[in-house]
Amino acid sequence: MKIGIVGISGSGKTTIFNALTGSVAEVSAYQKGKKDPNMAVVRVPDSRLDRLSSMYNPKKTTYAQVQYVDIGGTVSAREGMESSMDELLKLLHPVDALVHVIRNFYRSGEPPRPQEDLDTLESELIFTDLIILEKKIDRLEKEITKARKGNTGELELLKKAREIMERGEALRGYPEIAQSPILKGYAFLSAKPCIVVLNTGDEVELATTELQIPNAIILVELKGRLEMELAQLPPEEAELFREDIGLKEPATFRLIKESYQLLGLISLFTVGKDEVRAWPIRQGIPAQQAAGAIHSDMEKGFIRMEVTAYDDLIALGNEAAVAKAGKKRLEG
Structure with missing residues (x-):
């Protein structure tokens, strides 16, 4: 399972990446011009596998794995950003799901605007898909009209997808189109299953932020900076801290559970x-x-x-x- 982490610049994507993977990637690297993504593989914790391993005493126990990809910058195909967008699409097309990181903390004195940021990010994903969609529709129409070749069924589905996105809606809310085998190769970003991670700062209480979530999206709220610090402690020490502050399990456990549910795994x-x-x-x-x-x-x-x-x-x-x-x- 491969999951891409995206968000508006400054939303704390790399903080969440570190919290989920226990990595120590530089949190401000992308703002300093770094373009390469951060990648890490974590094992899926499973008490059932542990129990089976104790029963069979095998030479090797192998856990399922999740790969997280931390994508730098903001997903956008606007204002002449096509070259950098091509690089982002190469990274995002293979992922099975997206994590949208939304800032819910003060940054350089600027208050959080989680609803505005979520709406902006969702719009950018849809807009990026529309750019690809328009080019393919135009090409298919020419093939069908002039050369009498091309898949008319594919063209019809693409036009339905365009109607949905022109209304400002993501394809993930329409599984009969988003999961169509005919359109699978396009890997539209707005069709990918999505978890919104509300990255809440220390100054904001959990479960106090109102957020209108689009259909077919799961919301998880984390104190990203705190979870990152805990993920970098020895496991026993981190467990004691979690008990003191009332956290039942690490952030990565929660995200993996939600990812399995979202993807039907x-x-x-x-x-x-x-x-x-x-x-x-x-x-x-x-x-x-x-x-x-x-x-x-x-x-x-x-x-x-x-x-x-x-x-x-x-x-x-x-x-x-x-x-x-x-x-x-x-x-x-």
Whole structure:
């Protein structure tokens, strides 16, 4: 799972990146002209995987992973910024979801304007998609009219997408279009699942800021600077501080949980003496596609999969007891 972190300049994107990954990236680097993104991979914490590992005692335990990409600057295709926009699009197109960081703290005496910043960022994503959309519609219309080639179904979907975005709405609110296989290759930014992180300062109380969130977006509020400092402490020390201030879990735990929910992901566990491993898969997919998450060859040559529910294994104690109770099942 790959997640891109975006936001208006000065919103605290790199602070949130550090809070989520435990990194120590320079928080003002982009304002000093740095263009390269910050990237880090973190493992997905899962107590179930820990329990399975203790049961099977494998040579290796492998957690699912999330890669965070901290994108510098502001996403914008306006005012001659096309060259830098091309660089940003190369970074953002492959991501599975976006984290919009919204400033909710005073900066150089300037008060926070979270609603205005959220609306601005959303508009910029839509505007960027429209630029790409208009070029493709124009090209397709010429191909269909003059050369009598081109996909008319694709053109029709693109025009529907344009109507939505011209109303100022993001495509993510229209999954039948946003998730259409025909348009998948475009990787429209406004179609990507999105979590808004309200980056609240120490001077602002949590849960006191009103924010109107667009449809199909999840809101998470964090005290970014505090979470960044905690993420850079030794785990035991950070846990004590969290207990003192009433934080139940690290920021990265909360964001990963929300990301899994947003993307409709669950974990498939494979177990054995060599390795116990967690694989993120889409909830509800057929067993054959789930096998493909492990290896593409398994999907191609798939026959069936023997499946045990985690709760049944824990309740009954071992695989033999699960089989005896008739709880094992074959999928495929």
